[in-house]
Amino acid sequence: MPFAFTDVEVExxxxxxxxxxxxxxxxxLAGTWWSGAERGDIARAARHGRFGGDAQPSSLSDGAIxxxxxxxxxxxxxxREWVERVANDLGYPRYVEIVGVTSRLAAIDTFxxxxxxxxxxxxxxxxxxPSRSEEPQARPGAAWVPMVGGASITQALSLVDAESTAQExxxxxxxxxxxxMAELDYVGGLSRAQMELVAxxxxxxxxxxY
Amino acid sequence: MLAHSQMLRASAQVTTIPLDPRAITxxxxxxxxxxxxxxxxxxxxxLTGDEASQEVTREAVAGELGPSGLVDAAGVIANFxxxxxxxxxxxxxxxxxxxxxxxEWRELIGIDRFNHLGS
Numbered sequence: 001m002p003f004a005f006t007d008v009e010v011e012x013x014x015x016x017x018x019x020x021x022x023x024x025x026x027x028x029l030a031g032t033w034w035s036g037a038e039r040g041d042i043a044r045a046a047r048h049g050r051f052g053g054d055a056q057p058s059s060l061s062d063g064a065i066x067x068x069x070x071x072x073x074x075x076x077x078x079x080r081e082w083v084e085r086v087a088n089d090l091g092y093p094r095y096v097e098i099v100g101v102t103s104r105l106a107a108i109d110t111f112x113x114x115x116x117x118x119x120x121x122x123x124x125x126x127x128x129x130p131s132r133s134e135e136p137q138a139r140p141g142a143a144w145v146p147m148v149g150g151a152s153i154t155q156a157l158s159l160v161d162a163e164s165t166a167q168e169x170x171x172x173x174x175x176x177x178x179x180x181m182a183e184l185d186y187v188g189g190l191s192r193a194q195m196e197l198v199a200x201x202x203x204x205x206x207x208x209x210y
Numbered sequence: 211m212l213a214h215s216q217m218l219r220a221s222a223q224v225t226t227i228p229l230d231p232r233a234i235t236x237x238x239x240x241x242x243x244x245x246x247x248x249x250x251x252x253x254x255x256x257l258t259g260d261e262a263s264q265e266v267t268r269e270a271v272a273g274e275l276g277p278s279g280l281v282d283a284a285g286v287i288a289n290f291x292x293x294x295x296x297x298x299x300x301x302x303x304x305x306x307x308x309x310x311x312x313x314e315w316r317e318l319i320g321i322d323r324f325n326h327l328g329s
Contacts, residue, residue, distance in 0.1 A: 010281055011277060011281075012281060016281070016285065071299045076326060078299055078301075083299070099296060099299045103293075104292055106291045106292060111285065114256045114287055116261075116264065116265060116268055142303045143300050143302050145301070147300075153213075153297055156296045157300070170292055171289060173285070174285040174288050174292075175285060175290075184220050184221040184224040189275065189277075189279040189280075189283075190282045191244075192225070193218055193222045193225060194275075194283075196218035197241060197243055198253055198286040198290075199286055199290045200211055203214060203290055204234050206291070207326075208290075208324065209212060209304065209325040210303075210304060
């Protein structure tokens with residue numbers, strides 16, 4: 001079973017193990033705009049961009065591989081003109097799904113480094129067709145991709161509802177639920193201030209202004 | 211970084227614990243927060259260090275904050291690896307009102323150099 005963490009010295013909470021298994025199931029299945037095999041290729045391209053190693057055969061276009069690698073490796077280098085060019089090639093929904101898959105993979109891979117264990121092998125893809133369900137309420141706005149409502153980090157992937165849901169699913173077990181973020185005196189394994197110090201330093205190293 | 215540096219400040223104020231926020235971007239500054247140095251060392255090692263430095267800093271965090279503190283710190287780093295990518299890849303802007311209100315804060319912690327959106 002994936003994400004057993006048997007070689008890790010500390011106990012990994014069951015909600016994190018369950019979360020990661022659910023994300024692996026999602027990664028293997030067809031998404032909204034990409035098949036399971038294509039989502040696996042997106043993940044491989046993202047890992048190749050971030051960690052190097054031999055490039056592997058891919059079913060993706062050069063633009064999709066470039067997007068996954070760039071988001072995986074150095075997102076602070078991304079600029080509006082590049083997003084527009086990639087989205088002109090792929091379409092905004094496919095680009096947003098790449099952002100979702102790649103960003104959650106980065107979270108899982110980083111967690112493994114942090115607790116001192118090797119990255120989990122990617123799952124075998126499952127057959128099936130993407131749902132291709134449109135989000136009719138999404139509109140262009142102040143951000144670089146269309147979204148539902150005003151530009152907001154919790155709505156960033158709302159052009160592809162399944163990706164937005166998966167983002168929120170990760171946020172709670174790894175940090176706090178969106179609602180829980182109002183609790184400034186929260187104390188778990190870390191105090192809230194300690195959590196925010198870690199969050200802010202992570203963002204500083206990633207050069208993420210937001 | 212702007213959003214969570216402000217949450218850090220707010221949380222420190224609410225819980226009346228000491229904090230020097232310049233430590234977010236300047237590692238020569240002591241954050242003053244309990245176990246703050248160990249946590250910053252851990253973040254740096256996970257994101258930019260080798261396995262040896264990760265092991266040393268992991269043990270330091272577990273020693274100061276226990277196993278649950280270590281797992282929580284790993285989770286927070288992981289979550290913001292995700293959120294930073296989402297923010298940067300979708301061009302998430304900071305509102306003009308927020309920029310106006312936070313000018314002094316941003317100067318204190320020196321983060322305007324990361325504002326690649328030009329907002």
